[in-house]
Amino acid sequence: MPDTQSSLKIVSVEGFATSFPVRQGVTLGIGRAVKRDALIVKVITEGGLVGWGESHHGRCPGAIAQLINTTLRQLVTGMEAHDVVGVWARIYARQLASHGMGTACALAMSGIDQALWDIRGKAVGWPLxxxxxxxxxxxxxxxxxxxxxxxxxxxxxxxxxxxxxxxxxxxxxxxxxxxxxxxxxxxxxxxxxxxxxxxxxxxxxxxxxxxxxxxxxxxxxxxxxxxxxxxxxxxxxxxxxxxxxxxxxxxxxxxxxxxxxxxxxxxxxxxxxxxxxxxxxxxxxxxxxxxxxxxxxxxxxxxxxxxxxxxxxxxxxxxxxxxxxxxxxxxxxxxxxxxxxxxxxxxxxxxxxxxxxxxxxxxxxxxxxxxxxxxxxxxxxxxx
Missing domain, CATH: 3.20.20.120 (Enolase-like C-terminal domain)
Incomplete structure (x- = not known):
């Protein structure tokens, strides 16, 4: 069992891109759906708490997952999971605000942020x-x-x-x-x-x-x-x-x-x-x-x-x-x-x-x- 009183230091961040084919695709103004994509984010703390979040795939799930699993992972590993404002500000300053991937970064950081809030709730035993x-x-x-x-x-x-x-x-x-x-x-x-x-x-x-x-x-x-x-x-x-x-x-x-x-x-x-x-x-x-x-x-x-x-x-x-x-x-x-x-x-x-x-x-x-x-x-x- 994870120790909720132990360190909330982030030790692992991972994005999982996943898809499945659609058999009876709905036709919308953007075309007929042939598959569905998702991008799930898992964050683990030093104390063993696991948080889950979802980043939108941006119709390019592999690319968004790669951004999470490289640049953003390196930016936030070692930070405290409770510090959602600090994590957001660090990603913004180092990636989103200048010379970054713009929208792709906003998608990627959304799932990380959700996972951190999931951890915060689990740490104190409260629903979000x-x-x-x-x-x-x-x-x-x-x-x-x-x-x-x-x-x-x-x-x-x-x-x-x-x-x-x-x-x-x-x-x-x-x-x-x-x-x-x-x-x-x-x-x-x-x-x-x-x-x-x-x-x-x-x-x-x-x-x-x-x-x-x-x-x-x-x-x-x-x-x-x-x-x-x-x-x-x-x-x-x-x-x-x-x-x-x-x-x-x-x-x-x-x-x-x-x-x-x-x-x-x-x-x-x-x-x-x-x-x-x-x-x-x-x-x-x-x-x-x-x-x-x-x-x-x-x-x-x-x-x-x-x-x-x-x-x-x-x-x-x-x-x-x-x-x-x-x-x-x-x-x-x-x-x-x-x-x-x-x-x-x-x-x-x-x-x-x-x-x-x-x-x-x-x-x-x-x-x-x-x-x-x-x-x-x-x-x-x-x-x-």
Whole structure:
């Protein structure tokens, strides 16, 4: 048994890139899914405590794992696991701020940061939400993840019906096909389930400004909660013009990294729904900073979900601790071995469509290391 009172000095950092092929790939605005990737991070302390985290793969899991297993490992080994601010600052100064790999570094350091928070919770015997100053409270969930793609309307209605039967009271539909087909699917879902179902839509950066101009009246008429990522994250001008069209709030953030990019996103006031991913934006430490910035403008945080139970648990714990929580994005993909086999699941839904943070120390998630060995990374694009 590890001695939780012994040194929390970091002695090992390792990133594991893993993949599995998808048999029935969902088609989204970014293409048809042919595989799923994940990147799991393991940190061990001198006292024997083990922390787990998840870095987003950035569609290049081997490269992100290599960054963790070389440069970042050398930077943080020997530091104290409790010093999440110090570890973050060291990686920022030595790698992210200048002459580094930019976004790739933000992805890589996110998993390390999660693992350190997992260790902190295990060291004191507290679940993460309690360590963050929160309480065990219900968190509303919507059905998202890699699901609800470009099916014919009737098939999409059947899929949403199954999700409603599970208890979901909100769903996210995929846009970015064509405006006409996107609206056809949206109208079919609204007709089938009425006003009680909350609907969000996500264009996966597949729209142009004219598409938003054309689709906005239908979004208003169908009472859509938000239009997510109509454009790539760097297209600030298009976001500004699209926001001026009014009617439905714009959502973004899963492809914005660190508080510095969110500072601009908040300041420009084009995006009203903020969606940092704790496996992308710099981890839990940076997620707390972003949430605090957003609370100053009365903006809620709706985290984007990555692949495994580690990211999901981190998001649920964060939402249970901040004062401006939004929705938890549940991954309802038909095929997700990272959710169903690699890790235990933290996202069990109650009868009211909510999830709850776990009570086990840290993130409270177990990882099957045999799965990692049995599912090595598959090189190549995840979408075609």
């Amino acid at each position: 939400y309690k360590l963050l100053g929160g309480s065990r409270r219900p968190v509303p969930a919507y059905a998202g993840g890699i699901s609800l793609g470009f099916q014919p309307p009737a098939a999409l209605v059947d899929e949403v019906a199954a999700l409603r039967a599970q208890g979901y009271r909100a769903v996210k539909l995929r846009f970015g096909d064509s405006v006409a087909r996107d609206v056809e699917r949206l109208e079919a879902i609204r007709r089938a389930f009425g006003a009680e179902l909350k609907i969000m839509v996500d264009a996966n950066t597949g729209y142009r400004l004219d598409d938003v101009r054309r689709v906005m009246p239908a979004l208003v008429a169908m009472d859509v909660a938000w239009l997510e990522e109509p454009f790539p994250p760097q297209d600030y001008r298009d976001y500004r013009h699209a926001a001026a069209l009014g009617g439905v709030p714009l959502a973004a953030g899963e492809n914005h990294y660190t508080r510095f990019e969110f500072n601009r996103l908040i300041r420009e006031e084009s995006v009203q729904v903020l969606q940092p991913d704790l496996s992308k934006t710099g981890g839990i430490t940076e997620g707390l900073r972003i949430a605090a910035m957003a609370s100053g403008e009365k903006l809620a945080i709706h985290p984007h979900t990555s692949a495994s139970g580690l990211n999901m648990a981190a998001s649920i714990h964060l939402l249970s601790a901040i004062e401006n929580p939004g929705y938890f994005e549940a991954d309802v993909a038909r095929e997700n071995l990272f959710r169903d086999q690699l890790t235990t699941r933290p996202d069990r839904l109650d009868a009211d469509g909510n999830v709850m943070p776990g009570e086990a120390p840290g993130l409270g998630i177990e990882v099957d290391e045999d799965f990692l060995r049995a599912h090595p990374v598959i090189e190549g694009p995840a979408y075609v």
